[in-house]
Amino acid sequence: MKNRIMSVLGAAVLAAGFLGVGAPSAGAAPGGCAHVSSTHRPTIQYGNTGVAVKQAQCLSNIWGGVPKLGVDGAFGSKTRAKIKWIQGCHGLTKDGIVGARTWNVLYNPALDCYDPYPG
Numbered sequence: 851m852k853n854r855i856m857s858v859l860g861a862a863v864l865a866a867g868f869l870g871v872g873a874p875s876a877g878a879a880p881g882g883c884a885h886v887s888s889t890h891r892p893t894i895q896y897g898n899t900g901v902a903v904k905q906a907q908c909l910s911n912i913w914g915g916v917p918k919l920g921v922d923g924a925f926g927s928k929t930r931a932k933i934k935w936i937q938g939c940h941g942l943t944k945d946g947i948v949g950a951r952t953w954n955v956l957y958n959p960a961l962d963c964y965d966p967y968p969g
Contacts, residue, residue, distance in 0.1 A: 934946045
């Protein structure tokens with residue numbers, strides 16, 4: 851229950867930050883994640899490296915879960931576990947592959963998830 855409350859509070863603070871500063875510019879990424887353009891959404895998966903992986907890691911940290919991912923551009927087992935968790939929160943196939951549907955939820959984080967965070 852405490853984790854759920856903290857998750858909701860964290861999402862509320864994040865949302866307030868976005869709303870309190872005014873409307874973000876077109877193509878702006880949430881949470882200051884600007885490793886690549888928000889329109890650059892290649893399919894990435896375990897073993898991939900690069901700036902698209904950094905973007906996915908940065909965006910996934912907006913979701914919460916402890917510990918946060920290191921934004922190192924290496925798609926390893928921790929990144930895969932976190933992506934699967936996020937996919938499960940949205941009823942997507944939990945395959946750990948960041949394709950079009952997963953990118954969409956990374957850029958549009960839900961305020962709450964009832965699945966326990968892996969780890």
